[in-house]
Amino acid sequence: MADATPFPEALTEGYRAFLDDRFVREQDRYASLAEGQSPEILIISCCDSRVSPEVIFDARPGELFVVRNVANLVPPFETGGEYHGTSAALEFAVQALKVKHIVVLGHARCGGVRAYADDAAPLSPGDFIGRWVSLIRPAAEALGDEPRGPDYLEQLEFATVTNSLRNLMTFPCVKILVERGKLRLHGAHFGIATGQLRIRDPETGEFRLAEPDRAAAATRLIRCQDEAGSGG
Numbered sequence: 001m002a003d004a005t006p007f008p009e010a011l012t013e014g015y016r017a018f019l020d021d022r023f024v025r026e027q028d029r030y031a032s033l034a035e036g037q038s039p040e041i042l043i044i045s046c047c048d049s050r051v052s053p054e055v056i057f058d059a060r061p062g063e064l065f066v067v068r069n070v071a072n073l074v075p076p077f078e079t080g081g082e083y084h085g086t087s088a089a090l091e092f093a094v095q096a097l098k099v100k101h102i103v104v105l106g107h108a109r110c111g112g113v114r115a116y117a118d119d120a121a122p123l124s125p126g127d128f129i130g131r132w133v134s135l136i137r138p139a140a141e142a143l144g145d146e147p148r149g150p151d152y153l154e155q156l157e158f159a160t161v162t163n164s165l166r167n168l169m170t171f172p173c174v175k176i177l178v179e180r181g182k183l184r185l186h187g188a189h190f191g192i193a194t195g196q197l198r199i200r201d202p203e204t205g206e207f208r209l210a211e212p213d214r215a216a217a218a219t220r221l222i223r224c225q226d227e228a229g230s231g232g
């Protein structure tokens, strides 16, 4: 009888490539990491397959503690009897690993943010997405009642990152360490097509290009490739 549940071929191929290349290069690192991890950075990012923090930040194994959920949301601190996956990971990163930085990483074309903005219909009776993305409401309210412009979704993506940073400060363990200067919170936004990373200025709340010169060069390169492609 044929195997009814073959493991995805793309994954076995990728795993072979990992064994042949990265695992060989990082073998010593993996061996020492088996003793324990001590990442200094917690990243809270979206589940979106295009926004892998390890890829964007060219991170090595053991460097980033990553929590991914729909729309990179942090719920406010609460001790109700629900299941709090993100809060559990946050608690472990802050209390046990004692990370020094928390980065909330938003991104362009976020389906979770769009689902909130469009008030999308539930995908199932549980409406898990709808209930989860209702956490975006304070971010949307912060944008005010102005008519939605063409960049509304991007503005809501930025505001959602800011709202997650605000919610982080409702966790007593986070608030205390931030006030003592032992933990720093950061917001960022990844542009996908452009590769542009924007970092939130904590003073003004603006999201500014992290590497403006390089980002401009990358955009020129994309344009050249587009023109070369369209001319052929």
Ligand SMILES: [Zn+2]
Pocket: 046, 047, 048, 070, 071, 072, 107, 109, 110, 111, 112, 113
């Ligand atoms: Zn997303």
